[in-house]
Amino acid sequence: MEAVIETSNLTKTFLLGDTVVRALDGVSLSVAKGEKVAITGPSGSGKSTLMNILGCLGRPDAGDYILAGEVVSRLSGRRLAQIRNRYIGFVFQTFNLLPRLSALENVELPLLYGGARDARQRARAALEIVGLSERMGHGPNQLSGGQRQRAAIARAIVTDPAILLADEPTGNLDTKTGQEIMALFDELNAQGRTVIMVTHDPEISAQCPRRIHLRDGRVAELMARESR
Numbered sequence: 228m229e230a231v232i233e234t235s236n237l238t239k240t241f242l243l244g245d246t247v248v249r250a251l252d253g254v255s256l257s258v259a260k261g262e263k264v265a266i267t268g269p270s271g272s273g274k275s276t277l278m279n280i281l282g283c284l285g286r287p288d289a290g291d292y293i294l295a296g297e298v299v300s301r302l303s304g305r306r307l308a309q310i311r312n313r314y315i316g317f318v319f320q321t322f323n324l325l326p327r328l329s330a331l332e333n334v335e336l337p338l339l340y341g342g343a344r345d346a347r348q349r350a351r352a353a354l355e356i357v358g359l360s361e362r363m364g365h366g367p368n369q370l371s372g373g374q375r376q377r378a379a380i381a382r383a384i385v386t387d388p389a390i391l392l393a394d395e396p397t398g399n400l401d402t403k404t405g406q407e408i409m410a411l412f413d414e415l416n417a418q419g420r421t422v423i424m425v426t427h428d429p430e431i432s433a434q435c436p437r438r439i440h441l442r443d444g445r446v447a448e449l450m451a452r453e454s455r
Contacts, residue, residue: 229260231258232257232258235293236253237291238287238288239285239444252273260389260421261420265425266425266439267427272441295314315392316382317391317393322378326366330364331363331364334354372400373404373408376396389420391420397426412424413434
């Protein structure tokens with residue numbers, strides 16, 4: 228299958244006081260178009276650092292990152308932002324919705340920043356996809372946790388990105404609601420979107436056909452789910 232993401236020997240270090248921390252230590256991996264992949268590992272294994280680089284929010288110190296055929300690890304900040312806005316939608320554990328805006332207004336924001344003239348129409352359509360057509364005018368404090376995550380997912384898909392990056396997307400949800408959100412990710416994946424999620428929950432990672440396990444900044448294990 229065609230690879231939408233490829234990395235080769237990614238290295239990233241941080242200075243904490245007098246100590247150099249190697250967050251990523253030669254990470255090489257590939258994600259095919261349309262895959263659903265879990266990135267797992269203990270705290271401090273490099274999951275968040277890798278997610279930031281895959282999401283074009285940061286650059287590696289060394290190594291290459293190829294996104295949709297383009298080497299993005301060496302691009303300028305402005306071009307990196309353009310690539311990020313074109314290809315990637317983000318979903319966060321804490322939802323990151325603006326409290327003073329309605330669900331509809333929150334979902335509109337990425338389109339308004341991009342100057343889209345049909346922002347309201349597209350935001351409505353995205354909220355309908357995630358099952359929030361009856362709650363568009365409600366603010367985040369009027370929504371349940373699951374509804375807030377649905378609104379956040381709608382905001383992530385409103386620009387029609389090829390890739391969804393989800394950082395602990397069920398971490399603040401109860402088990403039943405978390406499974407409903409995972410079912411929504413399954414639907415979005417079935418539509419052709421590549422889904423990559425960071426999770427510490429083995430039950431969530433088990434629902435992904437492939438798992439990339441990190442330890443000490445390195446890929447410790449690549450595992451495909453067994454067929455049942």
